[in-house]
Amino acid sequence: MLSRATPIDSRISWSTRRLQSAVNKLEAMNQEHGVGVLTETETCQQASRGARQSPNEADAQVAEDKSAREAEPNNHDDAHMSGTHKSSSSYSTFHPLILNLEAIKHVATFFLPGNHGKCLDVRDLASGSFHVVKLLDFEDGWSCVGRFAEYKEEPLRNLESEQATVRYLKKHSSIPVPEIYFVNNNPDHVVGTTFVLQERLTGQSLSKIYDDLSMDHKLAAISQMGEVVANLSRLHFPAIGSLKEHGEVGPLQNYVYDDEPSRNPTGPHHTLKDFMFSFLSADGGQFAAARALFPAVKENLEPLLAEHAQKTILNPPWRLIHVDFNWQNVLFQQNESGGPPRLSGVIDWDCSFTGPVYYLYEYPPFIQDDDLEKDRWKTNKAARKQYVKSILDSFPEGSEARNEAWECFRQKSAWLNRFTDIFFLQRWYTESSESIFVERYVRALQEGWVHAKNGWNAYPGRRNYKPDSEFREESDDGSEESSDECSSHSS
Numbered sequence: 001m002l003s004r005a006t007p008i009d010s011r012i013s014w015s016t017r018r019l020q021s022a023v024n025k026l027e028a029m030n031q032e033h034g035v036g037v038l039t040e041t042e043t044c045q046q047a048s049r050g051a052r053q054s055p056n057e058a059d060a061q062v063a064e065d066k067s068a069r070e071a072e073p074n075n076h077d078d079a080h081m082s083g084t085h086k087s088s089s090s091y092s093t094f095h096p097l098i099l100n101l102e103a104i105k106h107v108a109t110f111f112l113p114g115n116h117g118k119c120l121d122v123r124d125l126a127s128g129s130f131h132v133v134k135l136l137d138f139e140d141g142w143s144c145v146g147r148f149a150e151y152k153e154e155p156l157r158n159l160e161s162e163q164a165t166v167r168y169l170k171k172h173s174s175i176p177v178p179e180i181y182f183v184n185n186n187p188d189h190v191v192g193t194t195f196v197l198q199e200r201l202t203g204q205s206l207s208k209i210y211d212d213l214s215m216d217h218k219l220a221a222i223s224q225m226g227e228v229v230a231n232l233s234r235l236h237f238p239a240i241g242s243l244k245e246h247g248e249v250g251p252l253q254n255y256v257y258d259d260e261p262s263r264n265p266t267g268p269h270h271t272l273k274d275f276m277f278s279f280l281s282a283d284g285g286q287f288a289a290a291r292a293l294f295p296a297v298k299e300n301l302e303p304l305l306a307e308h309a310q311k312t313i314l315n316p317p318w319r320l321i322h323v324d325f326n327w328q329n330v331l332f333q334q335n336e337s338g339g340p341p342r343l344s345g346v347i348d349w350d351c352s353f354t355g356p357v358y359y360l361y362e363y364p365p366f367i368q369d370d371d372l373e374k375d376r377w378k379t380n381k382a383a384r385k386q387y388v389k390s391i392l393d394s395f396p397e398g399s400e401a402r403n404e405a406w407e408c409f410r411q412k413s414a415w416l417n418r419f420t421d422i423f424f425l426q427r428w429y430t431e432s433s434e435s436i437f438v439e440r441y442v443r444a445l446q447e448g449w450v451h452a453k454n455g456w457n458a459y460p461g462r463r464n465y466k467p468d469s470e471f472r473e474e475s476d477d478g479s480e481e482s483s484d485e486c487s488s489h490s491s
Contacts, residue, residue, distance in 0.1 A: 097132060097150055103190045104146060108136050108197060112181050116142040130350060135200070144181060148195040156185045158253050158351065159194050161242040165320070165349045168247050173231050176201065176331075176345045201345035203331035207366070209341065210327055218379070219386040220340030221332055222367070226390030228346055229325070229360060233401065236317035237354040239268035240275045243320070252278070254351050254424060272314045272356055273305050279423040286428050289435035293442055300445035304415055313408050318354040322346070323425060327366045358416065361408035363387065363459075370461035377462075384468055412458040412467060415445065421460075 101122050108119035117139025125145065126133040134146040149159065169177045179199040187194050206221055213221065237249050244250040252267040252275075266278040278284070280298050285291040308314055322329070331345035367383040369376070388409055395402035422441055428434035444456050457465040 097148070097193060099132070099134075099148060099192045100190055103192075104134070104136070104195075107182065107184075107191065108138070108144070108146075112144070112197060114142070116140045122146070131348075136197070143200050144197055145178070145200045146195055146197050148191070149187070149193045151193075156187075156194065157251075159183070159185060159196070161244065161250070161253050162349050162352070163196065164245045165243045165352050167245075168243055169320075169349075172235060172247070175228055175231055176343065177349070178345065178347065201331050201347070203333040203341075203344035206327040206330045206332050209332065209334070210366070213341070215379070215382070217340045218383060221343070222383045222386045223390035224332075224343040225325070225330055225364060226387045227394060228330075228343070230391045230394035230405070232320050232322070233357060233360060233405070235320050237320065238316065238318070239270055240272075240318050240353070240355050241268035242351070242353050249318075249354055252353055254353075270316075273309075275355065276301065276305070276419060276423075284423075285434065285438075287431035287434050289431050290428075290438045293435065293438045296442045297438065297445070300442060301415075301419075304445070311411075313358045313404060313411065314356050319357045319360045320352060321355050321360050322349060322352050324348060324350070325362070326364050357404060358408050358411070359420065361391065361405050368459050368461055369465065371463055372461075381468065388468075410467075414456050414458045417458050418444075418456060418460075 099122075104122050105119040109117075119136050119138055121137040123135045123137065124133075125135040127150075130150050132148045132150060134148065135143055136146055137143050163180055163183055166177045166180060169175050170179070178201055180196060181199070182197040184191065184195050189195075210218060210221070237247075239249040241249040241251055242253040249268045252269070266281075267275070269275040269278060277298060280294040282291070282294075284294060325346075329346065329348045330343065331347065332341035333344040334341050363384055364387070367380045367387065369380050388406075391405050392402050395405065418441060422437050426437075428437075440456070457463075458467070459465050
């Protein structure tokens with residue numbers, strides 16, 4: 001059970017003496033590892049702004065020496081040795097993440113807002129593709145979350161964009177996102193990597209509780225996820241890209257090319273075509289074999305883009321899109337009185353971007369059908385209907401926003417969905433795998449998606465996928481015939 005958290009408004013005022021003592025100890029740690037810190041004045045300036053580092057400032061305890069940051073074994077989280085998750089030629093490079101737990105405790109004790117006493121413990125909480133998540137426990141029973149970049153090579157612009165996105169949502173929406181307490185943008189910090197210390201939101205990820213919920217409570221949780229998406233649709237942006245501070249749209253960030261310093265992020269973009277073609281440039285792709293196919297991809301996309309150029313769901317205003325809006329990234333608080341669970345947080349806004357509303361209105365992956373989980377089809381079908389209903393109910397009957405949302409679900413398209421799957425969201429581990437999928441994409445464009453021999457659909461998990469129709473009753477297995485007005489899903 002979580003203890004109370006001290007409100008941000010009650011941040012303690014830092015004295016120069018207390019700060020200097022904290023910095024002196026951290027400086028000793030850094031010197032042990034061959035690194036240095038900022039001056040007392042610079043450190044106190046940061047603390048006086050709420051003990052939070054701004055994205056453009058140097059860290060108060062950072063290391064400049066990249067080769068000499070090695071602490072004693074008992075100060076390291078030796079149990080966590082991560083594998084490689086890199087693209088193209090750098091796959092063979094192995095940079096295990098080793099965290100200095102004592103340094104984490106020190107930063108948490110002296111550089112967080114509030115007066116919670118000493119940080120006593122750093123415990124494993126979760127681990128994803130790009131971050132290790134730890135729980136930090138304090139003397140007074142309070143706790144916060146630390147998110148540590150799995151790979152030191154991750155560009156700082158990704159971290160900065162994610163934090164800018166969270167701050168923007170905190171200010172401009174009712175979506176529950178964590179308060180940010182401390183940001184370290186320096187990969188050579190004595191802790192061992194870039195990291196963020198943030199609010200611990202209550203609740204558990206939906207993935208941990210969903211299967212144990214009653215059907216009514218499943219649908220209640222799904223409805224709240226739909227309301228999050230409807231909330232995001234109300235935020236409008238002038239270009240396609242990733243957020244910077246104060247809601248400004250900057251270049252597009254993504255994990256496909258993160259570890260390729262020579263490849264700068266593209267954008268901001270102002271049309272869907274510019275966005276898509278930015279991934280098809282001469283230096284795009286992850287392997288040469290796939291890049292050789294890019295001219296054919298562009299040639300066959302041109303007529304489709306021209307045909308759909310006037311569709312409102314593919315044009316501005318652009319919306320903020322969470323690229324992994326799935327059950328592991330939504331937190332729910334169980335109702336002790338037996339009522340439905342309550343949404344308590346949406347996390348992991350890594351590489352979120354502003355883009356067409358078409359991509360915002362998407363079924364969460366866990367309610368999409370899969371041929372390997374046929375026993376879930378009927379539940380998934382009911383969940384999808386509830387998801388769409390909750391979104392539509394967020395807008396007045398007959399309103400442009402309601403019609404826009406409905407149109408997005410009616411018009412789900414394989415050529416649009418598969419493009420982002422292959423070129424925007426996927427890291428390819430081998431040259432052959434990337435080129436095979438790009439080649440298949442070209443062939444499907446040439447044959448026409450409905451008649452493509454490879455049978456690609458808007459959603460790949462179910463081979464005989466047919467779009468949902470709100471006008472028919474579901475069969476026992478959750479399947480149904482598509483209506484005429486939904487027949488464009490696979491086109």
